[in-house]
Amino acid sequence: MTIEIASENRAHGGRQLVVSHASESTSTEMRFSIFLPPQAEAGGKLPVVWFLSGLTCSPMNVTEKGEYRAACAELGLIFVAPDTSPRGENVPTDSSGGWDFGLGAGFYVDATEEPFARHYRMWSYVTEELPALVASEFPADMGRQGITGHSMGGHGALTVALRNLGRFRSVSAFAPIVAPSQVAWGTKALGGYLGSDEAAWRPHDAVALIEDGARVSDLLVDVGTDDPFLDSQLRPDLLEQACVDAGIPLTLRRQPGYDHSYYFISTFMAEHLRWHSERLR
């Protein structure tokens, strides 16, 4: 595996990198960002927190606006932010020009429908290829991984954690899409990438996964009460009910006055990182 450091900046005593590499999963070049806290320079391996981003995002949104570095430097956490879709001239996108499907909107699934099946393999990318690459190139302790994400990336974090119990010792989300099968963003994406048979959607729907018996040990979720997508696309009420029914300890915080933006995410980022750090010791 060859990686190229696209940029490197000193920050909070550590190193903020943007890395590019040829991806076998997506058959494209992929970029991700990784923050190595100052503790990485001592030589040991450090716990990793994955951040999966939302619709329209590249790794740079959270890197520039997520305000995670001070807490990661204090807690000794590596922070990795993958991209949200394959990109490039040959990569098909939403034929209707929407921003909620195609480029920037891979939904963390391996597409089976044409013309998306060749490149849109974000499930394999974030669950297999990128973890293997991070483990081989950086001082990451893969026995201590946590995962979080925002909106579509919150959906990704929940589904990846629910299907990989044992790999992730901590999971949280900011304004996640919890039941894509039941909302417009999700039905468009899952239908477009996986086809119309809704049985194929269930492994990519956190609420359905919980109904079907998947579990995590506990869960922290923040949503903003002024998030314009709260009742139409995110539906934290459905996650709340599923967790009650399944006996999953969910800490769901409805943060008054906060919206869907990185102003909201950055406000609660350090608290999420502390939640992860406590479970990754």
Ligand SMILES: N[C@@H](CCC(=O)N[C@@H](CS)C(=O)NCC(=O)O)C(=O)O
């Ligand atoms: N572009 C959409 C909004 C999409 C959106 O809010 N995306 C969220 C993730 S679901 C985001 O993080 N956007 C990038 C940013 O705020 O930096 C619109 O115009 O309404």
